[in-house]
Structures are given as structure tokens and as C-alpha cells.
Amino acid sequence: MPRLVVFSNRVPLGDKPSGGLVVALNDTMASQGGLWIGTETVKERSGNGPDALVNHPGATFERLAMGLTPEEQDGYYLGYSNSVLWPLFHGRADLLSVSVGQFTTYTSVNRRLAELSAPHLRPDDTIWIHDYHLIPLAHELRKLGVRNPIGFFLHIPFPVANGIRALSDNAEFLDWFSAYDLVGLQTQRDVANFIGAFRTLGRAELLSDGRLRFNNDFIQVASFPIGIDATGFRTAAEQAPELPEITTSAQKVMIGVDRLDYSKGLPHRLRGFQAFLRERHAEADRIAFLQIAPPTREDVQAYKDIRRDLEQLSGEVNGEFGDIGYMPVQYIHRSIPRARLAGLFRRADIALVTPLNDGMNLVAKEYVAAQDEADPGVLILSRFAGAAEQLAEGALLINPYDAASIADGITRAVTMPLDERRTRHAAMWSEIARHDNDWWTATFLQSLARAAASRRTSESFFAVAGE
Structure with a gap:
């Protein structure tokens, strides 16, 4: 059975993890094991180069965290994630608070997390990335040569095309999703918004099997309503x-x-x-x-x-x-x-x-x-x-x-x-x-395995066809 590697902004620490994302995944990881990677705030990073991921023992699965300086926390988390993406995704573009350097910090944090995590990945791992903090992470992992199946799940609503236009870097925003084999969203409404945004802003082609062909990549998107125990x-x-x-x-x-x-x-x-x-x-x-x-x-x-x-x-x-x-x-x-x-x-x-x-x-x-x-x-x-x-x-x-x-x-x-x-x-x-928590996890991971196999087949076909 492939090892499950989960990425999220927060790593579950302590005896009683809280938050919808953490509660939903903690039981799955506790029962089947795996690796969970995220971030934590530190006063400063030591040395001139990137730090190693910090191990947090004490769970039935491995937990690794990348340290964020207060400046990175401000630009990546409070800044771009929660002052730009959060209001945008919730239909409140009027509340966007954009500051110089936020986007750069957001992308650099995701790039460093990819660089530090890649050596910990195995060829047969299944990678599951969660939420709006880490949208570019698969794109950065792919640039490092990671070919594993990578799925993404968004726990908040997906915005409409006109909302995405409020992002100064909306072209890169679409590119980030093209690195995923499967994009999971909460509702059918979100799936419709996702397809509409890619067709309107990215001129993506909707294939007969429901996938999007975007810049010669194939994106599978579907609704997986998260459950509870x-x-x-x-x-x-x-x-x-x-x-x-x-x-x-x-x-x-x-x-x-x-x-x-x-x-x-x-x-x-x-x-x-x-x-x-x-x-x-x-x-x-x-x-x-x-x-x-x-x-x-x-x-x-x-x-x-x-x-x-x-x-x-x-x-x-x-x-x-x-x-x-x-x-x-x-x-x-x-x-x-x-x-x-x-x-x-x-x-x-x-x-x-x-x-x-x-x-x-x-x-x-x-x-x-x-x-x-x-x-x-x-x-x-x-x-x-x-x-x-x-x-x-x-x-x-x-x-x-x-x-x-x-x-x-x-x-x-x-x-x-x-x-x-x-x-x-x-x-x-x-x-x-x-449709409980176990159903949500199993359904997503099964769909990811199929989507990854289908994407590899399509890539091979179009490569042979010379497209």
C-alpha cells in the first residue's frame, strides 16, 4: 500500500488537535500511518541556507514542520493567504488587502517547503495537499522532478472567474492547479466555478470525460464533500x-x-x-x-x-x-x-x-x-x-x-x-x-489513483502524437 503524505499549513500537534482539516485527517493518519508535513512559526532560522524540516515525534505517523520567521508568517499566512485569497475565495474581493511583497513571500514559502520536502518523498508515495495556503506546492514539486500522484483539496469555496480577475497574478494562479492530477472541491457549485474560471480565463478545453485540457496538461476536478466521524x-x-x-x-x-x-x-x-x-x-x-x-x-x-x-x-x-x-x-x-x-x-x-x-x-x-x-x-x-x-x-x-x-x-x-x-x-x-470522514478519504484517494493513471496515459498519447 502506498504511503500517504499529507501537506497542510498546520501540522497536528498536542493531544487534542482542532480545526476541520486537522480533525478530518488526523484519524486517517493515526489509523494507517504516513507522513504529515506543514509549517510552524519560529523566531528565526539558523544559518544562511534553508533549514531542515523539524521532526515532531509522539504520533503513530511521522510529523515534519518547516519553520517560518515572523516576517514569513506575516507575508505568507496573514498576508497573501488570509488578506488576499481568503476574502477572494469567499466572494469578498472588496476586502482584499494587498501589500508589496505578499505574493513573493507566499510563493517563496511554497518553493522552500517543496525543496525541503522532496528528499523525504518515496517513489510510491501518494501526495495529498490541502487548502489555499499551499496551492503552488505541487507546481514547485513538479519542477523538482516529483512524478508521484498529487491531489489537492480545497476546504473553502472556489471563486468565480470575475473574482479571480482581482488577482494581479491570476495567470500563475491557474498554472498552479495544472500540476495536480486531481483537484477536489467541496460542492458541485465549486466545480462549476472552477470549470468556468479555466474556460473563461485560461481558454481551457472541457473534454468529454469531464477533464480540462489546459496548456497541454490534464486536470481532473470533482466534488468530494468532507464528512465527519x-x-x-x-x-x-x-x-x-x-x-x-x-x-x-x-x-x-x-x-x-x-x-x-x-x-x-x-x-x-x-x-x-x-x-x-x-x-x-x-x-x-x-x-x-x-x-x-x-x-x-x-x-x-x-x-x-x-x-x-x-x-x-x-x-x-x-x-x-x-x-x-x-x-x-x-x-x-x-x-x-x-x-x-x-x-x-x-x-x-x-x-x-x-x-x-x-x-x-x-x-x-x-x-x-x-x-x-x-x-x-x-x-x-x-x-x-x-x-x-x-x-x-x-x-x-x-x-x-x-x-x-x-x-x-x-x-x-x-x-x-x-x-x-x-x-x-x-x-x-x-x-x-x-458520507462520513472515512468515505471522504477513501473516495478521494481512489479517485486520485485513477486520475493519475489516466493523466499519464493521456500525456504519453499526446507525446507520441507529437502535440
Whole structure:
């Protein structure tokens, strides 16, 4: 069996890895072994030449990390990755913050990671590169003569062609993807955007088998919606310790769990909740809304702005509708341990998930997994979440830009009878249990093996044909 080599920005360290990407892959690597390569921030690199990768023992798989200086972290991670690519990929080209040197640092970090990693690769390795931080990595590995099957998975949405035009170096952006045997995206919407961008900007040819022929390279692109360990999360929720009452006088509990990011629609959901409260004044309709929003990228101005807006709106709603023993919004700006989150999800009657643009949104799937099937809660889900493609049969789909749509979703959730809740939950549970984390990993790697073999055959054919 070929060894699996995973590349991502972060390497999982510590006993309890966090983050959707790390959680999704950690179980796979822990069970089958392999090599995981990523980056870590250091104060400075020693010597005049490139450093060796640093080994982090203590896991069932090998972990190697390349040190980034604070300057590289600023230009590669906070800069080009999260001030350019992140807003662009989430449809917010207006938030691009482009500075001189970001692009150069981004490409140089990827080049150095390729150079340091190549000696650790074996001829029969399967290479799986993850997310927007490392898009150029396969291109750099190919230049070093690496011929292994290389797949890429993007955990966030893929932008439309007009968005990509906002990149000054958009020609190179397309070239980077041509080095991959398989590009995996979360949704069919993302696949359509990818094909549209290559045909519009790169004049790529869409072949009858679904591949793109671009500059005499062949790119296979497909949707692989990431899953969760649904059964494991359900067990964690069932075994979670008893939680104190979230509020003393609310009849129902609604929960939201998101990183504090402008793509998550946090102010929009508070305005929707506010609209619901203004429409329904009856005592029986009291809902305690628990919003957990851990900090992220707090040095970026756009994140400072979203935090200020959320705190202001929380206070406004509580000031308007709070009462003795009742606080409509409980806002927590810190991380909550995963085991406790599972218990909170199970306790909550409603989950409110309102991203304006999201690759998948695993919170939606975790909420479904945590529910008691005999008396399940209701998932209110933005139609712009990637998870909406899979969970449309059971979730209440809403438009996060319309406060009335959110308010209507909350009203329907509050009044939904038990039989309908059970039917909707059963449909969603069937979907996430069947297409779980193991399915996602196995399906992608099988598709990568086929795509790599097909690409080699096509390259040989066109080489003989003299094209």
C-alpha cells in the first residue's frame, strides 16, 4: 500500500488537535500511518541556507514542520493567504488587502517547503495537499522532478472567474492547479466555478470525460464533500457530562458555533434573531441564543470590525429584550472544548448556521450527529453553506441576507411538531452517516489513483502524437 503524505499549513500537534482539516485527517493518519508535513512559526532560522524540516515525534505517523520567521508568517499566512485569497475565495474581493511583497513571500514559502520536502518523498508515495495556503506546492514539486500522484483539496469555496480577475497574478494562479492530477472541491457549485474560471480565463478545453485540457496538461476536478466521524460525535454527545441550565427562564435553546469571521454571517443572524423577537412577544416564545465565536486572525482589520459589530449587536438585542432571569443572547468569545461542544449541541433545540459563503460547514453536520433521534432539534441552514447540497432534505434553508427569512426559519423551528423533526433528522443523519470522514478519504484517494493513471496515459498519447 502506498504511503500517504499529507501537506497542510498546520501540522497536528498536542493531544487534542482542532480545526476541520486537522480533525478530518488526523484519524486517517493515526489509523494507517504516513507522513504529515506543514509549517510552524519560529523566531528565526539558523544559518544562511534553508533549514531542515523539524521532526515532531509522539504520533503513530511521522510529523515534519518547516519553520517560518515572523516576517514569513506575516507575508505568507496573514498576508497573501488570509488578506488576499481568503476574502477572494469567499466572494469578498472588496476586502482584499494587498501589500508589496505578499505574493513573493507566499510563493517563496511554497518553493522552500517543496525543496525541503522532496528528499523525504518515496517513489510510491501518494501526495495529498490541502487548502489555499499551499496551492503552488505541487507546481514547485513538479519542477523538482516529483512524478508521484498529487491531489489537492480545497476546504473553502472556489471563486468565480470575475473574482479571480482581482488577482494581479491570476495567470500563475491557474498554472498552479495544472500540476495536480486531481483537484477536489467541496460542492458541485465549486466545480462549476472552477470549470468556468479555466474556460473563461485560461481558454481551457472541457473534454468529454469531464477533464480540462489546459496548456497541454490534464486536470481532473470533482466534488468530494468532507464528512465527519458521525458515529463518534454522536457517542461523544451521548456521553457528555450534564450541563448547567443555559438560562433560567427560556423555553428553548438555540446555538451557533463559528470562528469570528466575516464569512459566517454572524451580524446577519443576530439581526434575524432580533427580527424574530420583535415579531413574537409571547412569553412562551422565549429563546436563549448561545453564540460561541472563538477569535481568529485578530491582527487583520476585517476581523476587528466583525468583533465590534457582533458585540454591539449582542448588547443591543439584550438591552431591547432582556428581562430579570432572561438574557436573549449569550455571546462567548473563546474556544470551547470539543467534548463540551458535543453536549451543548445535544442540549440545543435549534442550531442557527448562517454563512454568507462557506466551503462545507461541519458545525451543521456535528449538530445533526449530536441529536437525540427520539426528540431531535432543528437545523436552520444558510443556502450558501456547502452543507446545504447534502442536507437540503432535512434542514430549514434560509437566506442569511434577509432578516425576515432567518426570523421565519426560527419561527418554523420553534413550532415544528415532533413527527416532522424526526423525519427531517432521519434524512440528515442518513446522509452524514453514509458520507462520513472515512468515505471522504477513501473516495478521494481512489479517485486520485485513477486520475493519475489516466493523466499519464493521456500525456504519453499526446507525446507520441507529437502535440
